[in-house]
Structure formats: C-alpha cells, structure tokens
Amino acid sequence: MDIASLIGIIGAMAMIFMAIVTSGGSLLTYVDIPSFLMTVLGSYFALMLNASLSEALGIFKTLGRVFRIQDYKEKDIITKLMAFSDKARREGLLALEEELEDLDDEFMKKGLRLVVDGTDAEIIRVLMETELNQIQGRHAAKIGIVNAWATLAPGLGMIGTVVGLIAMMKNLEDKSAIGPNMAVALITTLYGAIMANVLFIPMAGKLRTHDAMEAQVKEMVIEGVLSIQAGDNPRILGMKLLTYLSPTDRKSVESEILKD
Numbered sequence: 001m002d003i004a005s006l007i008g009i010i011g012a013m014a015m016i017f018m019a020i021v022t023s024g025g026s027l028l029t030y031v032d033i034p035s036f037l038m039t040v041l042g043s044y045f046a047l048m049l050n051a052s053l054s055e056a057l058g059i060f061k062t063l064g065r066v067f068r069i070q071d072y073k074e075k076d077i078i079t080k081l082m083a084f085s086d087k088a089r090r091e092g093l094l095a096l097e098e099e100l101e102d103l104d105d106e107f108m109k110k111g112l113r114l115v116v117d118g119t120d121a122e123i124i125r126v127l128m129e130t131e132l133n134q135i136q137g138r139h140a141a142k143i144g145i146v147n148a149w150a151t152l153a154p155g156l157g158m159i160g161t162v163v164g165l166i167a168m169m170k171n172l173e174d175k176s177a178i179g180p181n182m183a184v185a186l187i188t189t190l191y192g193a194i195m196a197n198v199l200f201i202p203m204a205g206k207l208r209t210h211d212a213m214e215a216q217v218k219e220m221v222i223e224g225v226l227s228i229q230a231g232d233n234p235r236i237l238g239m240k241l242l243t244y245l246s247p248t249d250r251k252s253v254e255s256e257i258l259k260d
Contacts, residue, residue: 164182
C-alpha cells in the first residue's frame with residue numbers, strides 16, 4: 001500500500017470537511033443526489049463517449065495502481081546482469097541460454113535471448129527501445145483516460161450549475177424551489193472541482209511517476225544487455241547501472257554490489 005497516496009486523499013478530504021464544519025456548516029448540506037448524478041455519473045458516461053467501453057471500465061483498475069507501491073527491484077536487476085556478464089565472459093554468450101528459462105523479467109529475457117542468438121547490438125537496441133516506447137504508449141493512453149475524466153467532471157459540474165440556475169430563474173415565484181435549485185447549481189461545481197483537483201489530476205501525476213520509474217529501469221536493462229554483449233567487465237557494468245539510481249538509492253546498494 002502506498003501510504004503517501006492514502007494520506008494524500010484522506011488528508012485533502014479531511015481538510016475540506018474541517019473547513020465546512022469550522023465555518024459553521026453541516027456536511028449533510030453538501031450531500032445532494034441530483035448533483036451527484038449530474039457530476040459523477042454524468043461525467044463517467046461522457047467518458048465512455050471519449051474512450052472505448054473497455055477503457056472506461058478499466059479506469060478503476062488503473063486508479064487502483066495509485067495505491068500500490070511499485071517495486072522494480074533495481075538491486076536484483078543489477079545483481080542479475082552482473083552475474084550474467086561474469087558468466088558470459090567466463091563461458092561465452094551461449095552459456096546464458098540455460099539461465100534464461102528461470103528468468104522472471106520478460107523484458108530482460110527477450111534482450112538476452114537476442115544476445116545469445118548473435119543479434120547485432122544496434123538491432124537489439126532498436127527492438128528493446130521500440131518495446132519500451134510501446135509500453136510507455138499504453139501507459140500514456142491510460143493516464144490520458146484519467147486526465148479526460150479530470151476535464152469532464154468540472155465541465156459536467158458547470159452544466160449542473162447552469163441547469164440549477166435556469167430552474168431557479170423559471171420558478172422565482174416559488175420560494176420553496178429556490179433553495180434546492182441553488183443547491184444543485186453550486187454543489188455540482190463543488191463536486192466537479194473536488195473530482196478534478198483532489199482525485200484525478202493528482203492520481204494522473206502519480207501514474208506518470210510510476211511510468212517514469214519503470215521506463216528508467218527498462219533503460220537500465222537495455223544498457224546492461226548491450227554491455228553484456230560488448231563483453232564489459234562485471235564491475236564496470238555494475239558502475240554503469242548504478243548511475244540510473246538516485247544518489248540515495250545508489251549509496252544503499254553500491255557497497256554491497258561492488259564489494260568484491
């Protein structure tokens with residue numbers, strides 16, 4: 001569980017609720033079914049027009065990733081690549097073939113398979129970078145759906161505001177209708193703003209961070225695979241791959257990886 005995401009969403013909503021309560025208001029005042037239907041459900045159905053049905057239904061799975069800690073096991077990857085480099089230098093590139101079946105990382109496995117097959121280094125780079133670009137493209141599409149909902153929610157909120165104001169203006173002589181219509185007019189805008197600024201825009205930002213982290217790890221794998229093909233010394237390979245880590249992470253693993 002990503003505690004930062006959990007604290008963020010709970011903390012932001014708590015501050016909104018506290019502002020309502022401390023200003024003398026009541027939470028029930030801000031609960032309005034017509035506003036919910038117009039803003040939340042209306043924007044979601046509009047999202048289905050913006051995207052395919054599978055993408056609209058899959059957005060909840062995408063949003064769920066915000067609350068997961070993404071561990072890309074950089075240390076394990078560096079250790080494995082250094083071990084493969086050592087074996088390749090001692091026994092030859094073909095000796096790596098027997099190690100590939102037990103390798104869990106499919107991206108690394110494909111790259112090393114190309115090395116074992118004697119593929120040219122430039123072709124390996126192009127193939128692996130193309131796959132990485134496709135992965136990032138799929139991620140960008142999913143993040144785009146989240147951003148689309150972030151755009152649609154305030155728009156439906158504004159439509160709700162207009163609907164409420166029109167209903168109020170047409171029934172000014174009915175004083176009992178002014179309050180409910182004004183509530184719809186204002187609360188729909190509030191709901192839309194909360195959906196966009198508290199939920200979807202920050203979530204899209206977190207997903208972009210995950211995408212950048214995964215891309216960096218895969219770039220590290222590409223560098224490692226090409227270094228193995230080039231016959232680099234395992235220690236030199238390890239030093240290359242450590243440059244992909246942040247200074248803090250690098251210090252925590254450098255001494256152990258390069259201890260020999």
